[in-house]
Structures are given as structure tokens and as C-alpha cells.
Amino acid sequence: MVQLLCSSKVSEKLTQELSKYQIEVNKDSDVALVEQGYELPSEKICIVFDAIEYMDVVKLLVSGIREDMHMMHRFTGLSENKFAVMEPLDVLYVEAGPDGIMAYTKSNRYSIKETLQYYENIWAVKGFIRINKSQLVNLLHVKEIIPWFNSRYVLRIDNDIELEVSKMFSKKLRNTLKL
Structure with missing residues (x-):
């Protein structure tokens, strides 16, 4: 209140x-x-x-x-007509695409509700950061940060997935990680 x-x-x-x-x-x-x-x-x-x-x-x-609320600690995702209850820490990255909001783990991808903005707000304390207009990444799963041209970066995360940090969001990444 x-x-x-x-x-x-x-x-x-x-x-x-x-x-x-x-x-x-x-x-x-x-x-x-x-x-x-x-x-x-x-x-x-x-x-x-x-x-x-x-x-x-x-x-x-x-x-x-809201840090202590249950919904911050667990969420549900839909994959292959089955719901799974997961922890945000298991998520590598979240992406908004034509199929809606998807949460990617090491082993699967899940359709999740709400908006990317919602997860950016609620999971910021869990180490998630927006890297471009359609993706959030869990910094706990970032293995390498590769400087890219035009003040951008590429993040290599688990499973050798590479995600590009846009120029607009690279300053926030630098400030967050003190690069």
C-alpha cells in the first residue's frame, strides 16, 4: 500500500x-x-x-x-501440453516472440503468461536484466561477455547459446556488471 x-x-x-x-x-x-x-x-x-x-x-x-511473495519464487510454464512448476534460477533467458513469452531452461522451453516487462520488474532482484527489446537474461548463467562492434556485446550462456545485447541496453549491462 x-x-x-x-x-x-x-x-x-x-x-x-x-x-x-x-x-x-x-x-x-x-x-x-x-x-x-x-x-x-x-x-x-x-x-x-x-x-x-x-x-x-x-x-x-x-x-x-514483493520479494517474499510466493509467485516470485516459483512460476508455471507450459510445454508439450503439460504444466511445469519452476524456479526463476532455472531459466537461462526469457524471450518475447510470435508465440508469446517463452522461458528457456537448459533442457526445454516453456510458454509463460504475463509480459516481458512484468518479468523484468519481478525478477530484477533474481539477477535478470533486459538485453534488448525482446529478451531478458539471467546473469547467473552468463559464461562469457564478448565485446561486439558498435558498443554492443554478445553474451554466451549455458548450452553455448549466444544472445546479443543491443546498443540501447549495453550501457545498463556495463553499469550493472561494472564493466
């Missing part, structure tokens, strides 16, 4: 995003999300954010507040 102190446009977007993770908006909360330029309430934990970066606040809340 959080209180929002921001413009109506940002409030509408934040309320929509937070509802996806069952985080309620309530004025009586001990935590306040405050857009830069708005007055900070006294006796509350305040998280100040820039309106353009409102999704970063959602990521922060989802990774911190």
Missing part, C-alpha cells in the same frame, strides 16, 4: 501499473511516492521520483515489497 503525491496524469499511470502487482494506492499508507516538485509529507517514508522515470519507482517497489 502506497500514497501517491504527483500530477493526475502520472497518478493514473502509476495506479494502473501498481495494480498489476496488487499494490494498493491509499492515503493512509506509511510509504509515499512523491513526484519531484511536490511537498514531502512528514512522518512517512518518501520515495521521490522524476515523472519521466515513474516505471523505475514501480520496479523498486516490486523488487523490494
Whole structure:
């Protein structure tokens, strides 16, 4: 539960995003999300954010507040008309494609629900990072990082799979891994 102190446009977007993770908006909360330029309430934990970066606040809340929730520790995937219950740590990478969102493990691939953005937010604390517009990779399975042309990288993960980090996401990878 959080209180929002921001413009109506940002409030509408934040309320929509937070509802996806069952985080309620309530004025009586001990935590306040405050857009830069708005007055900070006294006796509350305040998280100040820039309106353009409102999704970063959602990521922060989802990774911190929801860390102990069951759905972060296990998820279900569909493969060959059977559901499997898995741990995020077993996933090498997640990919959005024409068949929907797929989670790839060492031995199989599974169709999973939700969006890539959802898994990026919920699994950030588990070591997952977005590497291009359609893929998240589990950094625990990265074996090699190969510098590529035009400020990009290729990640070699388990099973000798190679994934390309786009130029847009290579800065975040460098900052995360202190390259």
C-alpha cells in the first residue's frame, strides 16, 4: 500500500501499473511516492521520483515489497501440453516472440503468461536484466561477455547459446556488471 503525491496524469499511470502487482494506492499508507516538485509529507517514508522515470519507482517497489511473495519464487510454464512448476534460477533467458513469452531452461522451453516487462520488474532482484527489446537474461548463467562492434556485446550462456545485447541496453549491462 502506497500514497501517491504527483500530477493526475502520472497518478493514473502509476495506479494502473501498481495494480498489476496488487499494490494498493491509499492515503493512509506509511510509504509515499512523491513526484519531484511536490511537498514531502512528514512522518512517512518518501520515495521521490522524476515523472519521466515513474516505471523505475514501480520496479523498486516490486523488487523490494514483493520479494517474499510466493509467485516470485516459483512460476508455471507450459510445454508439450503439460504444466511445469519452476524456479526463476532455472531459466537461462526469457524471450518475447510470435508465440508469446517463452522461458528457456537448459533442457526445454516453456510458454509463460504475463509480459516481458512484468518479468523484468519481478525478477530484477533474481539477477535478470533486459538485453534488448525482446529478451531478458539471467546473469547467473552468463559464461562469457564478448565485446561486439558498435558498443554492443554478445553474451554466451549455458548450452553455448549466444544472445546479443543491443546498443540501447549495453550501457545498463556495463553499469550493472561494472564493466
